[in-house]
Amino acid sequence: xxxxxxxxxxxxxxxxxxxxxxxxxxxxxxxxxxxxxxxxxxxxxxxxxxxxxxxxxxxxxxxxxxxxxxxxxxxxxxxxxxxxxxxxxxxxxxxxxxxxxxxxxxxxxxxxxxxxxxxxxxxxxxxxxxxxxxxxxxxxxxxxxxxxxxxxxxxxxxxxxxxxxxxxxxxxxxxxxxxxxxxxxxxxxxxxxxxxxxxxxxxxxxxxxxxxxxxxxxxxxxxxxxxxxxxxxxxxxxxxxxxxxxxxxxxxxxxxxxxxxxxxxxxxxxxxxxxxxxxxxxxxxxxxxxxxxxxxxxxxxxxxxxxxxxxxxxxxxxxxxxxxxxxxxxxxxxxxxx
Amino acid sequence: xxxxxxxxxxxxxxxxxxxxxxxxxxxxxxxxxxxxxxxxxxxxxxxxxxxxxxxxxxxxxxxxxxxxxxxxxxxxxxxxxxxxx
Numbered sequence: 001x002x003x004x005x006x007x008x009x010x011x012x013x014x015x016x017x018x019x020x021x022x023x024x025x026x027x028x029x030x031x032x033x034x035x036x037x038x039x040x041x042x043x044x045x046x047x048x049x050x051x052x053x054x055x056x057x058x059x060x061x062x063x064x065x066x067x068x069x070x071x072x073x074x075x076x077x078x079x080x081x082x083x084x085x086x087x088x089x090x091x092x093x094x095x096x097x098x099x100x101x102x103x104x105x106x107x108x109x110x111x112x113x114x115x116x117x118x119x120x121x122x123x124x125x126x127x128x129x130x131x132x133x134x135x136x137x138x139x140x141x142x143x144x145x146x147x148x149x150x151x152x153x154x155x156x157x158x159x160x161x162x163x164x165x166x167x168x169x170x171x172x173x174x175x176x177x178x179x180x181x182x183x184x185x186x187x188x189x190x191x192x193x194x195x196x197x198x199x200x201x202x203x204x205x206x207x208x209x210x211x212x213x214x215x216x217x218x219x220x221x222x223x224x225x226x227x228x229x230x231x232x233x234x235x236x237x238x239x240x241x242x243x244x245x246x247x248x249x250x251x252x253x254x255x256x257x258x259x260x261x262x263x264x265x266x267x268x269x270x271x272x273x274x275x276x277x278x279x280x281x282x283x284x285x286x287x288x289x290x291x292x293x294x295x296x297x298x299x300x301x302x303x304x305x306x307x308x309x310x311x312x313x314x315x316x317x318x319x320x321x322x323x324x325x326x327x328x329x330x331x332x333x334x335x336x337x338x
Numbered sequence: 339x340x341x342x343x344x345x346x347x348x349x350x351x352x353x354x355x356x357x358x359x360x361x362x363x364x365x366x367x368x369x370x371x372x373x374x375x376x377x378x379x380x381x382x383x384x385x386x387x388x389x390x391x392x393x394x395x396x397x398x399x400x401x402x403x404x405x406x407x408x409x410x411x412x413x414x415x416x417x418x419x420x421x422x423x
Contacts, residue, residue: 050376053355107390109353110383 005153006220006337008163009073012211012304013038013061014292019068023308025291027193034186035177035206036193036293047128054111055124056091061210062121062169063128069212070129070165078214079161080134081122082151084144084168086296090176092116121169134160142324144168145297146229149215149332153227156217167212168297177206185294185325187265193290196265204264207293211300222307225249225333232327239275242321245331257315259283260306262322264294269326276321284313298322299330306334343414350410353388354381366411374409382407389413395420 012018015028015036028036038061043052046064055063062083070076096112114120119137126135134155138147145168152164180186187203196205215224228245230238246253259280263273277285286309292301299322306320320332347361350370354377368374371382385407389395395417397403406416 049357050378053357054380103391107387109387111380114380 004217004219005156005215005224006218007213007222007224007307008216008218008220009069009075009214010212010304010307011065011068011072012209012301013041013065014209014211014301014304015039015207016291018304019065021072023305023312027290030190030192030205032190033177033206034191034204035172036208037172038209051124054115056089056095056112056115058089058091058169058171058208058210059115059120059124061171062167063124065169065210066121066125066165066167066212067128069167069214073163073214075163075165075214077129077131078133078163078165080136080152080155080164081125081131082134082136082138082148082155082164082166083119083122084138084140084146084148084297084300085118085121086139086141086144086170087176088118088139089115089120090171090173094173094175125165140328141296142299142322142328143229143231143330145300146227146328146330146332149224149227149303150229152215153224156215159217162217164215165212166215167210168300169210170208170295170297172206172208172293172295180206191265193293196290197263197287199265200267202266202268204266204289204294207289207295207298209292209295209298209301211297211304213303219337221337222310223335223337224303225335226331227333228331230329233329235271235275238272238329239279241329242276242279242319242331245333246319249333251317251333253279254282256280256283256317256319258306258309258313258318259285260302260309260318260320261285261287262289262298262302262320263287264289266294266325269323272323272326272329273321276319280319283319284315296324298324299332303332303334306332310334310336339414339418342417343410346410346414346417349388349392350375350385353384364410366414367409370407370409385413389417393417393420 092112093116152166323329
C-alpha cells in the first residue's frame with residue numbers, strides 16, 4: 001500500500017499525561033499488579049451528562065479521544081470512521097455475563113449488552129457528530145488497529161473519503177487480567193515499567209488506552225507512507241519483510257532516523273525486536289510499551305508516540321515495529337514532509 | 339408508601355447511574371420521561387428490569403408499562419397493588 005496518507009490531527013488517552021497533547025514520558029510505579037490504567041480526562045466537556053451516565057469506561061475513553069482528535073484537526077464530520085479494538089468494552093461484557101448467571105438468564109439489563117458490542121464506540125462517534133459516512137470496526141486481536149489503518153489508507157487511495165477518523169481503544173479489567181495471566185500474558189513477578197525491558201522472563205505488563213488520528217489525502221507535516229502486517233512469521237520472514245518494505249519505499253535501514261519499538265519485556269519474543277534493531281542500526285530507538293503497557297491495540301499508542309517524537313526530534317523517517325505475543329507483526333513507515 | 343417511594347428513588351438513582359441526583363431531588367409526581375428526570379427509552383427498559391429484579395414483577399404489556407412508569411408515585415402504587423394481590 002503506497003497511497004499517501006497524511007496525519008492532520010491526533011489525540012490519545014493513555015497511562016501518560018497524553019490527552020493535553022504533550023508527551024513527557026513518565027515511568028509509572030506499579031503496586032500489587034503488573035497492570036497500568038489510563039489517566040482519564042474530564043469527560044463532561046465532550047459527552048452530554050445523560051449519555052455519560054450510561055457509558056462504561058472504554059466507551060468514554062474512545063469517544064472522548066475521537067472527539068478531541070476531531071477538535072485538534074478542526075474537523076467535524078469525517079468521510080469515514082474506522083476503528084480497531086481487541087476486546088471492546090470488557091466491563092460491559094463482564095457485567096452482562098455476571099447478570100446472566102446471577103439472575104438465571106432472566107431480568108437482563110439491556111445497556112451492558114448494547115455497549116458490549118465492539119462497534120459501540122463507532123456508533124457513538126457517528127451519532128454525536130451526525131456522521132452517516134462509512135463506519136467500520138475491526139476486531140483482529142493484535143491486528144485490530146492495523147487493519148483500521150489499512151482500511152483508512154484504502155479509503156483515501158480509492159477516493160472514497162478525503163478525511164478518515166481512525167483509532168483504537170482497549171481497556172483492562174481485574175477479571176481480564178486474571179484470565180490472561182493464566183495463559184502467560186503478564187509477568188508473574190511484580191515488574192516496574194522502569195525494569196520491564198531488562199526482564200529475562202516471559203510476559204509483560206498489562207495496559208490500556210485509546211488513540212485516534214485524522215488521516216487525510218491533503219498534504220500535512222507527517223505522512224504515513226505504508227504499513228506491512230505479518231501473521232505468525234519466522235524470524236527470517238520478519239527480517240526479509242522489513243527489507244522489502246523499506247526498499248519498496250526506496251529506503252535502506254541506515255536511512256531510518258527513528259525506530260519506535262513495541263518491545264515489551266517478554267523474553268520469548270525479544271529476538272524479533274533484536275533483529276529489527278540490527279537492521280535499522282543508526283536510528284534512535286524509542287520503546288513505548290513501558291509507558292502504555294501491553295494490549296491488543298498498543299500499536300495505536302506507538303503511532304501516537306512516534307508522531308510526538310518526530311515533532312520533538314529531527315527525524316525524517318521513522319519505522320514503528322510492533323508484535324503482539326509473537327503472532328501479529330506490524331511495520332509502519334512515517335515520513336516528515338519538508 | 340413513603341418508605342417504598344424513598345427506596346424506589348434510591349434504586350432508580352443507582353440503576354440509572356443518575357450522578358448528582360439525590361432522592362429528595364425527585365418529585366413523587368414529576369414525569370420520569372421527557373421533562374422531570376429526562377429519561378429515555380433505554381431507561382424505560384432498565385426500569386422494567388428494576389421491577390423484575392427487586393419486586394419480582396414482570397410487566398408484559400408495553401402499554402401498561404407506559405402508565406406504570408409515569409412517575410415514582412405511579413410505580414409505587416403499581417408495586418403496592420401487586421404486593422397486596
